[in-house]
Amino acid sequence: MTTTPRRESRRAGHVRGGQGARVTVRNTLIAYAFMLPFLALLVLYHTWPVFFGTYLAFTKYNIINPPEWVGLENFRVLAADSQFWSGLKNSLKYILVVPVIQFLSIAVAMLVNRPLRGIGFFRTAYYVPVVTSFAVVGLIWTWMYQQDGPVNAVLRALGLEARGSLLNNPVTALYAVMFVTLWKGIGYYMVLYLAGLQAIGRELEEAAVIDGATRWQVFVNVTLPGLRPTILVCSLLSTISAIKVFEEIYVMTQGGPAGSTYSALFFTFSRAFIDFQYGLAAAAGLIVAVISIFFGLINFKLTRGGKADA
Amino acid sequence: MLKEAVSRQPSAISPTYAELRARRRRKDLLANTLAYGVLVLIALIMLYPFYWTLITSFEPTGDIYRAKLWPSGFSLRNYAEVFRGTTVPFWRLVLNSVIICTLGVTLTVTLAALAAYPLAKMRFPGRDLIFYAILVLMVLPNEAGLIVNYITTIKLGLLQQTNPVLDAVRQYSAVVLPGIASIVGLFLLRQAYLGVPIELIEAARIDGARELTIWRRIMLPLALPTIVAFAILEFVAYWNSFLWARIMLPDKELMPLSAGLLELSGTFSTNSRAVMAGAVLTILPILVIFAFGQRYFMKGIEGAVKG
Numbered sequence: 148m149t150t151t152p153r154r155e156s157r158r159a160g161h162v163r164g165g166q167g168a169r170v171t172v173r174n175t176l177i178a179y180a181f182m183l184p185f186l187a188l189l190v191l192y193h194t195w196p197v198f199f200g201t202y203l204a205f206t207k208y209n210i211i212n213p214p215e216w217v218g219l220e221n222f223r224v225l226a227a228d229s230q231f232w233s234g235l236k237n238s239l240k241y242i243l244v245v246p247v248i249q250f251l252s253i254a255v256a257m258l259v260n261r262p263l264r265g266i267g268f269f270r271t272a273y274y275v276p277v278v279t280s281f282a283v284v285g286l287i288w289t290w291m292y293q294q295d296g297p298v299n300a301v302l303r304a305l306g307l308e309a310r311g312s313l314l315n316n317p318v319t320a321l322y323a324v325m326f327v328t329l330w331k332g333i334g335y336y337m338v339l340y341l342a343g344l345q346a347i348g349r350e351l352e353e354a355a356v357i358d359g360a361t362r363w364q365v366f367v368n369v370t371l372p373g374l375r376p377t378i379l380v381c382s383l384l385s386t387i388s389a390i391k392v393f394e395e396i397y398v399m400t401q402g403g404p405a406g407s408t409y410s411a412l413f414f415t416f417s418r419a420f421i422d423f424q425y426g427l428a429a430a431a432g433l434i435v436a437v438i439s440i441f442f443g444l445i446n447f448k449l450t451r452g453g454k455a456d457a
Numbered sequence: 458m459l460k461e462a463v464s465r466q467p468s469a470i471s472p473t474y475a476e477l478r479a480r481r482r483r484k485d486l487l488a489n490t491l492a493y494g495v496l497v498l499i500a501l502i503m504l505y506p507f508y509w510t511l512i513t514s515f516e517p518t519g520d521i522y523r524a525k526l527w528p529s530g531f532s533l534r535n536y537a538e539v540f541r542g543t544t545v546p547f548w549r550l551v552l553n554s555v556i557i558c559t560l561g562v563t564l565t566v567t568l569a570a571l572a573a574y575p576l577a578k579m580r581f582p583g584r585d586l587i588f589y590a591i592l593v594l595m596v597l598p599n600e601a602g603l604i605v606n607y608i609t610t611i612k613l614g615l616l617q618q619t620n621p622v623l624d625a626v627r628q629y630s631a632v633v634l635p636g637i638a639s640i641v642g643l644f645l646l647r648q649a650y651l652g653v654p655i656e657l658i659e660a661a662r663i664d665g666a667r668e669l670t671i672w673r674r675i676m677l678p679l680a681l682p683t684i685v686a687f688a689i690l691e692f693v694a695y696w697n698s699f700l701w702a703r704i705m706l707p708d709k710e711l712m713p714l715s716a717g718l719l720e721l722s723g724t725f726s727t728n729s730r731a732v733m734a735g736a737v738l739t740i741l742p743i744l745v746i747f748a749f750g751q752r753y754f755m756k757g758i759e760g761a762v763k764g
Contacts, residue, residue, distance in 0.1 A: 181574050181672070182571070182572040182575055185571065185643065188568070188637050193594050195605065196599055196606060199605045200601020200602070200604060201601070258492060261492060266496075272504055273500070274747075278747055279697070280699060280740075282718050282719050282739070283739050286718065286736055290521075295523055296522040297522075300524035330503070393700075394700060398719065433600065433601065
């Protein structure tokens with residue numbers, strides 16, 4: 148995003164009459180020929196779903212018969228559906244994971260940014276959960292959470308009462324799933340923050356230390372403002388993926404026990420692929436999309452558009 | 458900096474300086490020990506679940522879910538059971554994954570590499586418009602994607618079943634096609650191309666080289682590090698994907714390994730150790746790729762963010 152094409156071509160224009168060959172019909176055709184396969188698939192699988200999905204939200208559709216326009220009927224049905232509301236509530240509750248994951252990944256990034264021997268090993272180790280499939284991660288944690296499993300062993304060692312799997316308990320199940328999201332996500336955001344920290348560079352921090360700033364002052368006045376663009380990107384990504392939480396739940400709890408982990412997208416999924424009510428599912432999806440946009444904007448405001456003012 | 462300033466006038470301050478340095482070293486040692494302690498603790502939390510799965514998968518019998526540091530016994534029975542493929546056709550799933558990854562990675566990288574070239578280095582009407590439209594698409598959340606893509610897949614007839622060979626081809630394409638137009642990939646490669654000096658390209662154009670030749674002979678080699686990074690990221694993504702294939706494929710025989718693993722856990726609930734062996738086997742290729750391509754990985758992700 149550092150060089151927009153316009154700026155690029157203007158700069159090139161200064162040096163030698165424009166970027167690339169002359170604009171002719173032939174060159175334009177060549178350019179589009181290069182992009183054609185990509186654009187075709189992009190339109191079919193990315194653009195078309197946005198429009199057709201929005202349209203479907205206002206229809207009754209079961210694939211066999213053509214979509215039938217029903218106006219706001221789907222939204223009325225959703226408003227009266229307690230399962231949808233509890234799914235939405237759980238998806239919003241899931242946002243709790245965002246501040247925790249951001250705080251921890253910044254802390255971990257600062258930790259692995261230290262020039263210590265063997266730090267490469269730790270960075271790699273923290274990244275292993277990131278590159279593992281949710282299919283595997285979900286299964287592993289289902290086992291870890293079993294009644295006599297390692298998680299309960301740790302809880303007992305800490306003096307906590309641990310009976311049964313945390314995933315089978317309606318009070319703890321959602322938090323147990325959140326922990327897996329946290330565990331899998333930290334490494335990803337750590338890498339992003341590490342890149343952000345390295346972009347700040349040591350000079351500025353060292354200069355502040357020489358000027359007599361304490362570590363905390365350096366962190367608050369130099370490091371954090373410098374990280375602001377990264378914080379925007381990361382909190383945006385993690386908020387949106389929290390609202391859209393699905394795969395963890397699909398593998399580990401299927402929305403249970405007693406609907407305690409039923410998320411908004413799990414609702415969408417089961418309406419579409421179990422009940423074949425594609426219109427209703429699309430309407431639920433549209434609501435989730437609007438909510439993610441809303442939270443995206445809030446994020447943008449909170450981080451002041453991610454502009455570093457250091 | 459401090460060291461230089463002090464050493465220029467050694468005799469007067471040196472005792473204090475030595476003291477200072479000793480104190481500093483002690484403080485550093487303490488801070489480093491503390492840092493290592495925390496680093497090791499986090500590493501344990503991150504890696505123990507994998508390690509635990511690995512050792513449990515080797516145990517023939519015993520308390521399966523118990524927390525432990527060493528396996529209580531050792532046998533390859535669980536692996537033998539997975540390999541035998543009595544519940545899921547393991548080798549077939551591996552083959553499916555290999556085909557899906559090969560097709561997916563090749564097509565994704567090629568199409569992004571082609572499309573990024575005009576956007577970075579050619580002038581034509583609509584260039585900025587296309588670029589910004591693609592960026593908007595990246596930001597736009599697309600919750601209906603799964604549903605509409607499923608409908609599209611059916612309407613394209615990709616899930617029809619007529620004869621075995623054709624079915625396989627159609628279903629592989631049904632798995633792969635929705636993921637091929639990668640906006641992030643387009644972005645990364647455009648970014649890499651922007652760094653290629655325009656003089657090189659213009660010299661080639663003056664020599665009468667065709668654009669496709671320029672792309673193949675100049676752009677691709679010079680963008681190779683980004684291409685490798687992107688290919689590794691895509692390999693991991695295709696290898697790990699399971700949801701789309703599981704939702705859509707009617708034929709369990711044609712599922713990739715990650716999706717098949719869930720099938721295994723569903724049908725093989727009596728022998729969780731065999732499922733654990735399956736999980737270990739599913740992770741293995743990723744770890745190998747990761748070990749070799751770690752550096753590229755990180756670069757790829759940083760690039761994706763810095764844009």
